[in-house]
Amino acid sequence: MLDDALKTQLKAYLERVTQPFEIKASLGDSDASREMLQLLQDIAAMSDKITLATDGQDERKPSFSLQRTGTDMSLRFAAIPLGHEFTSLVLALLWVGGHPPKVEPEVIAQIQALDGEYSFEVYMSLSCHNCPDVVQALSLMAVLNPRIKTVIIDGALFQDEVNRREVMAVPAVYLNGAHFGSGRMTVEEIVAKLDSGAADRDAAKLSAKAPYEVLIVGGGPAGAAAAVYAARKGIRTGVAAERFGGQVNDTMAIENYISVLETDGPKFAAALEAHVKAYEVDIMNLQRAEALIPAASEGGLIEIKLANGGSLKSRSVILSTGARWRNVGVPGEQEYKNKGVAYCPHCDGPLFKGKRVAVIGGGNSGVEAAIDLAGIVAHVTLIEFGDALRADAVLVSKLKSLPNVSIHVSAQTTELTGAEGKLNGLNYTDRVSGQAHRVELEGVFVQIGLVPNTEWLKGVVELSKHGEIIVDARGQTSLPGVFAAGDATTVPFKQIVIAAGDGAKAALSAFDYLVRLPVVNA
Structure with missing residues (x-):
């Protein structure tokens, strides 16, 4: 699961663990469960303060919890946190193991003082570079305050759950079952939303x-x-x-x-x-x-x-x-934002695996997005307003070589459509012939400048x-x-x-x- 270099690096970090804790895994018969078990076995073998149990009964399989001995801490990963989330895993292990976080003391005190019961679920993808900030913030909060429970969920691993909740952009955070926020958030921002008096104190x-x-x-x-x-x-x-x-x-x-x-x-x-x-x-x-x-x-x-x-x-x-990011400014864009309309292909691309998507914009960012998405989704339609793609020649050549990409230039997007709260298509007009066209799809990535x-x-x-x-x-x-x-x-x-x-x-x-x-x- 971990190569030798990562194992050496992780073992050095885990030497900083000072308090014993248990990893409890809830596993099934899937390949993902076997991958998770191998990862957790590797981790447990690196420190005598970490024990591994495999008799967890959580409904999300595979998943694992981190529990410091003698505490009511509740932090769970319904994910195999590698890729962009490997750092999140390392930090969680260290914090649960007693290593102090590099956070301002006043923020720590603010988290510990939060009253009430908070049950967070955060949906992320391993390719999302904005997700680790949110994952790490909510992990830290669960470690510092026993009234805060956090579950980190890989949307690609639990696709049925993502579809049922209509999560179409990550990171997506739910608090006590209701939507709390989307996009990158720092621990200070999350705490400020929970602490009603924080803004007034900060202003003064x-x-x-x-x-x-x-x-x-x-x-x-x-x-x-x-x-x-x-x-x-x-x-x-x-x-x-x-x-x-x-x-x-x-x-x-x-x-x-x-x-x-x-x-x-x-x-x-x-x-x-x-x-x-x-x-x-x-x-x-x-x-x-x-x-x-x-x-x-x-x-x-x-x-x-x-x-x-x-x-x-x-x-x-x-x-x-x-x-x-500049908006397209057509009907449906705001209505279906985060419900099929997205702006970060790296973050949200995995949520559209096997689906049809469009990219609006033929500059470098648009063509790069289309190339990246083509390796994940069923089909990519690129829509460019101008009469030619504006990206670097090497990118255009790569895009045109892909079998599941369609390119439309001189195409003006006129509307993003949907039904039952989700995007279902894009309408555009050929600026040369004036003919109207429609593309049936599940996602649109906007890449048209700033x-x-x-x-x-x-x-x-x-x-x-x-x-x-x-x-x-x-x-x-x-x-x-x-x-x-x-x-x-x-x-x-x-x-x-x-x-x-x-x-x-x-x-x-x-x-x-x-x-x-x-x-x-x-």
């Missing part, structure tokens, strides 16, 4: 902070680079980010960041945050900006109002709010017709003391390396702005 704490010299709004590559460059100047620097790493978290493979041959988005995002944390930067996660109030006079304080009611002030601001996260800045800073923040060569916006960088700006070519460079430039420009302000005598 943020509003009480002293003004910054540079405040960065957004924590993607541009924001991270700006934070590092500003902090290295020795000035008070803060970062308010909705999620650190930004859209990088949703990127599967990164192979063009100079000096890094290959990495993945979540790993790169974690590295960005670690680099920023190496300096004295005040990082404020889970913070969405809602308004920018310009300074009353030159060199005065600029205010950023936050969605939770709090506010932050600074002598200069760098806007690096990035962009998000839209900047700048709606909250309309009427405050100058925006382009596409909603991008207009900046000059120094990253300066139309407002004195307000700079911008990254995918939210008019800078062409939305690339990680360009965003990082622009973030550094904006920080240097902000510092130059600050040092040139007139000295105010007390």
Whole structure:
């Protein structure tokens, strides 16, 4: 089950286990049950503090629970957690075995203080790079609070259950039998949803902070680079980010960041945050900006109002709010979102195994998605508005070689249709002949580019017709003391390396702005 390298790595980790615990497996006669048993036997053989029992009676087979001796802990994996979830398995083993988690003490205290009974079920796929954050968050919560029960379910392993519950996007979280949330969530976000007073406490704490010299709004590559460059100047620097790493978290493979041959988005995002944390930067996660109030006079304080009611002030601001996936904007898209309409082929592709899907978009991301999906689903239909695919030639050649792919160019998607709450088809018009066509399918993956996260800045800073923040060569916006960088700006070519460079430039420009302000005598 585990190769020698993984066994050596896991054995080294399990040396950190300090408290005995039992793995109890509920197994059947399937190949998956035999694979799970082999994995669990390998794990139990690596530590004298881990015992394995195979007499579990859970209705989900195969599955296994982790139970620390003498506790009421309830953490179960209805999955063989390899692939992207191997790290989740290792962390769960360590936490159950008494190894302390690398989480802020106040978050741990908040989890332990949660009252009531919470029974979580999280559906994931082993190819989903957003799922581990949710799996690890809910695993940790089950370890820290006996009133919290967590079951992690591999949707591909329990396809009948997924179909019955109509789970068509992962991660999907259910709490006490009702839908709780979908998509990537951190432990802080989950706890905040359960702790009704958290937002008010957070708002008051943020509003009480002293003004910054540079405040960065957004924590993607541009924001991270700006934070590092500003902090290295020795000035008070803060970062308010909705999620650190930004859209990088949703990127599967990164192979063009100079000096890094290959990495993945979540790993790169974690590295960005670690680099920023190496300096004295005040990082404020889970913070969405809602308004920018310009300074009353030159060199005065600029205010950023936050969605939770709090506010932050600074002598200069760098806007690096990035962009998000663009919607098709046709009837049915919002109605069937997460009910057949998806945006992440790596995350949700396994849920459509053996089914018919479409990909909207003929650029690199769309063609790559179609290639990946073709290895999982029964058939892929690619819909491109333009008269030719815009992806790199090598990708187009690969796509055209696949036997279960149909390509339609000059095709305008007009409607996504469904019945009984689920997507069942796509309508498009041939832009050359004007003829209407219909494709019967179960899933649609939208891959048509990005839209900047700048709606909250309309009427405050100058925006382009596409909603991008207009900046000059120094990253300066139309407002004195307000700079911008990254995918939210008019800078062409939305690339990680360009965003990082622009973030550094904006920080240097902000510092130059600050040092040139007139000295105010007390």
